[in-house]
Every structure is written in structure tokens, then in C-alpha cells.
Amino acid sequence: MHINIPVTEDLQDSLGVRFVLYSVYLEGFLIFKARYKDLHLWNEQLHHLFGNQLPNFPPKYFLAMTKAMAEERRLQLERYLQKLVSDPVVSGSEKFMEFFKKSQLDTFKMSSVKIILNVYLPDGQHVKVDAYTSDTAERVLEAALYKLRLSRELKEYFSLFITRRERDTNITVVKQITGFELPFITIWNMPDDTFQIDIRKWYLNPFTDSMLLGCTAAISLLYMQAVQEFQMNWSRPTEEQRKKLQHLIETGNQLKFLELMQKVEHYGYLQLHSCTSDYPEPGTSVTVSVGNFELCCCFQPPKGQAELIQLHVADMTCWHVQMLHSAKGDSARQSYHLEFTLEYIQGETQKCVTIRTQQAFLLSSCLKKMVCEQPVTSIKEALEIQAEKTRTISNKSSKKSEKVRAHMKKGHFLSTKEENVIFDGFTDLNL
Incomplete structure (x- = not known):
């Protein structure tokens, strides 16, 4: 958080x-x-x-x-x-x-009173939850899942989110509601009625679906979200897959639909609303998707061809979010914009890209979630790869250092170029 x-x-x-x-x-x-x-x-x-x-x-x-x-x-x-x-x-x-x-x-000068809270499902329906304005998200989620007859053991795989309905049939996932937040106050503090509280799955490894397929209510929730994301083009089926999936929707075959979606590219990915980036030039439009242990960014500069960068979590060295003052206003949402800056390794080069998006914190939470979900074997493999990269860079640095030491034994002063070699070597080693 x-x-x-x-x-x-x-x-x-x-x-x-x-x-x-x-x-x-x-x-x-x-x-x-x-x-x-x-x-x-x-x-x-x-x-x-x-x-x-x-x-x-x-x-x-x-x-x-x-x-x-x-x-x-x-x-x-x-x-x-x-x-x-x-x-x-x-x-x-x-x-x-x-x-x-x-x-x-x-x-927010709110007292604890009894209310009926609408919690929406991915297909547009909603459940009415008897709650108090002082109820936490954890309590509201439990009550909603109980009404949906979902097993208590599966609660950890779902969460409440704030979403926004767009003018078309699409939605924007704004934020995950943390367990100690008060959902009523969160939604009440939104600027208009296009925002709502949704139940969505809260994992980004698509193969986690298999853990939930023994529960009819879980299958129904996964199916509704998969259909929603399919219709919003968040997933990327082939033309043949698209026809089969459309047929399965029409016949209402939920299990077969989910089985086929497992084979679809970008199934289970969360796609951000429109973003801009400083790469390859300021103001570049970028489509960002995150899921299945990777971050996908498709950059479309004003002039030039589109460029796709796909990064595994093992290639990301760090990231951070900045809240930057943008304009005067009563609402903090109007006064600040968010920037997500990511540093990553491409080959043996350290690179950095900044993405301007109001979903920056959500993106960061998704990356953290993927790191936590990554299997132990995958983490071990990633560490071995990273160690091998470090050894390679270290060997290069040692050779450069030996060359400089040889110059020093001969009584030569270091030239500016040679000083930079040593500095760059230590910089690479620290990566």
C-alpha cells in the first residue's frame, strides 16, 4: 500500500x-x-x-x-x-x-449510520449489502460474497475496487479499496455518480483460476469478469478464438469459456486508461497492460511507428510514483497528477521510462502483487540470471581496473577517459 x-x-x-x-x-x-x-x-x-x-x-x-x-x-x-x-x-x-x-x-464529518450499499458485479448487476457507514472494506466484501454464496476460504482471491463507467460500455479500474478503508466514505467522496464499488478478482496470475473452479459462485464471478475484459478488448484472442469464445458466451458455457480464455494472449491482464510517456519522446501515447508476471507498454509517438516493450518482473529493478502539483483547485484530484517511473534492465543496459497516468498507484500495486505471486522456483531462476549478469559486468569492470593499475605502475597519471572507465565500472557493478 x-x-x-x-x-x-x-x-x-x-x-x-x-x-x-x-x-x-x-x-x-x-x-x-x-x-x-x-x-x-x-x-x-x-x-x-x-x-x-x-x-x-x-x-x-x-x-x-x-x-x-x-x-x-x-x-x-x-x-x-x-x-x-x-x-x-x-x-x-x-x-x-x-x-x-x-x-x-x-x-469527512460522518457519523456511523445504517445504509444499503450497492456492490456491483462485472456484468453490471449488483448486490445490496446491509452495512454501516463505518464498516471497513473487509467487512463489506465478506457480506457481499456471502450473498453471492461464495466460500469463505476463497475470499482472499477477491477484493473491492472503485471503478468508473465510461461513455461506452468500458470501465476504468480506479483503485483497489484496502481492507481498513471505509467503502462508503471512499465512494461518497468521488466527484460524480459514474464511480461505483465493484467486486473483482485480485490476482494477476491467470492460472490461479484453477484454485477456484470447484466453487460455482467463483466460476460465475470469474466468467463475468472474463467476458467483460473480452468485450473491452483487454485480452487478445486470435480470430478463430474470438469466434469460439463468442459462441460459448451465446450458449452460456462458463467452464469451456474460461478454459479457452486460458490460452488467449493477455487473459487476466489489467489494462490502464489512456496514458502518456516521455519515451521515445514527450507526449507519446502509450497503452499499458499488466498481468502474468509482465508489464506490456505499446508506445505510439505522434510521428513514427509503434513500439512494444514487454518486461518480466525479473527485469524491473525499481519503480516509484510521484504526486505532482498541476493546478489550483479545491479537490486534490484536480490539483495533482501522478507519474509512474520504472527502471529496468534491457540486455546489459539500465533504462528508465516515465508514464503519466492517474492509475499510477494501481499500477504499482499490481506490480507488487505479481512479485508476491511469483512462484519460488521462478524467483530462484530470476536471481540466478541476475547474478550471472552481475558477474559478467563485474568481469568487465575488473579488466578495466587491471588496465588502469598497469598504467599506474608505469607512473602514468589517469586521463579523464580512464577515470570515467573506473567510475562506470563501479556504477555497473552496483546495479
Whole structure:
């Protein structure tokens, strides 16, 4: 999960005491606002439960903070919260959930009242869930799956998502709703009624389907999502496969449809809405799909031919998401745009590409999910390949170093070119 504090407000309470209000964002969306003293009290409560297992909390200042001190505290709080949500033991505790629940309700001035929440299925139908505004996503998901008669043991394979209906029949997956979010507040805080709460499978290895095929309700959910993605052209069947799949839809043969989809290119991939990239030139349109342990980017520059880059997770060295200020406005969604920057290895070359998309956090979550799903044998193979690449680069660096040492023994000074050789060698080695 990605949590950050991009916005702070300098305010004054009823007694005239000035304080800083921190806006905490989860996956690019405001989840709550809190003062330092509230977070400090919460940390003390957690410390009674978990002791030294907790990350360091930013210390108190007894004198007025400078701008530099205020910025340092913001960053420290950001790192503290990120470590908390990344720890399943802490984030799954009752004290953690209580604080997040109360903070969300207080921030949006919402009381806990009984409601009926519509949770949509991929075919457009929906189930009505009896819930409270204070119910977490985990509780709402359990209630919805119970109504669908899905086995409790299979709950881990599904999640709630915020999606947006487009003008055509397509949808855009906006974000996954994390277990401690309050779905009602998340959907209530969206700008218009084109957004909705959906149930979708939450895995990106298409062969995981086989784990669910013993449950009729699971088969139905997988079938509905597979048909939806087939009709939105997220998958890439051949013409022959397309005809067979269309026939299976018409006859309602769900199992045969799913069996055939396993053989279709890009089955189970999530495709992002329209994106732009700085590669091969600024403003290039790019279609991004993610699934089955790979990221596929099809770049279409304004002038020139399309270029397809397919990257296995083993080729990705790191990635990060930035929230960048774009314009003034009341809504954070209007004031910020997101950039996803990926570094990867192609051959023996380290490369970098930046993609501008409002689904940047979702893309990052999908990549993390694939890393977690990757079989142990595949991880071992990837590490062996990476080790072999490192050895090759190291050998090249050693040869360059020996050449320089030979020059030094003869009493020669290093030339600028030779200095660069040594520096580049160590740089490559660190990769």
C-alpha cells in the first residue's frame, strides 16, 4: 500500500494555538486528516501493544518549528505511516483499525449510520449489502460474497475496487479499496455518480483460476469478469478464438469459456486508461497492460511507428510514483497528477521510462502483487540470471581496473577517459 502526506495546513484552534494539520493520502486519495498530537497519542497506544516492533515516531519539538523542521517532520510521519501499513500484524490490529476508522469518519464529518450499499458485479448487476457507514472494506466484501454464496476460504482471491463507467460500455479500474478503508466514505467522496464499488478478482496470475473452479459462485464471478475484459478488448484472442469464445458466451458455457480464455494472449491482464510517456519522446501515447508476471507498454509517438516493450518482473529493478502539483483547485484530484517511473534492465543496459497516468498507484500495486505471486522456483531462476549478469559486468569492470593499475605502475597519471572507465565500472557493478 502507498501512503503519503503531500499536503499540510497551518491552522489555529479555538484557544489561538497554532498547529499543523496533515492530509494523509492512500493510493493517491485522501483518507483522513490528523494533527501531530493525535498521531502521537495513537503511537503511544500502539507502543503498549507492540513495543519495539513499531518504527520510530517523530520526536516532539518544544520550540517553534522552522520550515526545515516542519518539512522533516512531514517526511518522518510519512515514513512512519508507510511502515505501519506495511506491517500486517500492526495494520491488522484492533487499535490500528479503530484509529483509521475514527479518523476517516471525523475527517469527512460522518457519523456511523445504517445504509444499503450497492456492490456491483462485472456484468453490471449488483448486490445490496446491509452495512454501516463505518464498516471497513473487509467487512463489506465478506457480506457481499456471502450473498453471492461464495466460500469463505476463497475470499482472499477477491477484493473491492472503485471503478468508473465510461461513455461506452468500458470501465476504468480506479483503485483497489484496502481492507481498513471505509467503502462508503471512499465512494461518497468521488466527484460524480459514474464511480461505483465493484467486486473483482485480485490476482494477476491467470492460472490461479484453477484454485477456484470447484466453487460455482467463483466460476460465475470469474466468467463475468472474463467476458467483460473480452468485450473491452483487454485480452487478445486470435480470430478463430474470438469466434469460439463468442459462441460459448451465446450458449452460456462458463467452464469451456474460461478454459479457452486460458490460452488467449493477455487473459487476466489489467489494462490502464489512456496514458502518456516521455519515451521515445514527450507526449507519446502509450497503452499499458499488466498481468502474468509482465508489464506490456505499446508506445505510439505522434510521428513514427509503434513500439512494444514487454518486461518480466525479473527485469524491473525499481519503480516509484510521484504526486505532482498541476493546478489550483479545491479537490486534490484536480490539483495533482501522478507519474509512474520504472527502471529496468534491457540486455546489459539500465533504462528508465516515465508514464503519466492517474492509475499510477494501481499500477504499482499490481506490480507488487505479481512479485508476491511469483512462484519460488521462478524467483530462484530470476536471481540466478541476475547474478550471472552481475558477474559478467563485474568481469568487465575488473579488466578495466587491471588496465588502469598497469598504467599506474608505469607512473602514468589517469586521463579523464580512464577515470570515467573506473567510475562506470563501479556504477555497473552496483546495479
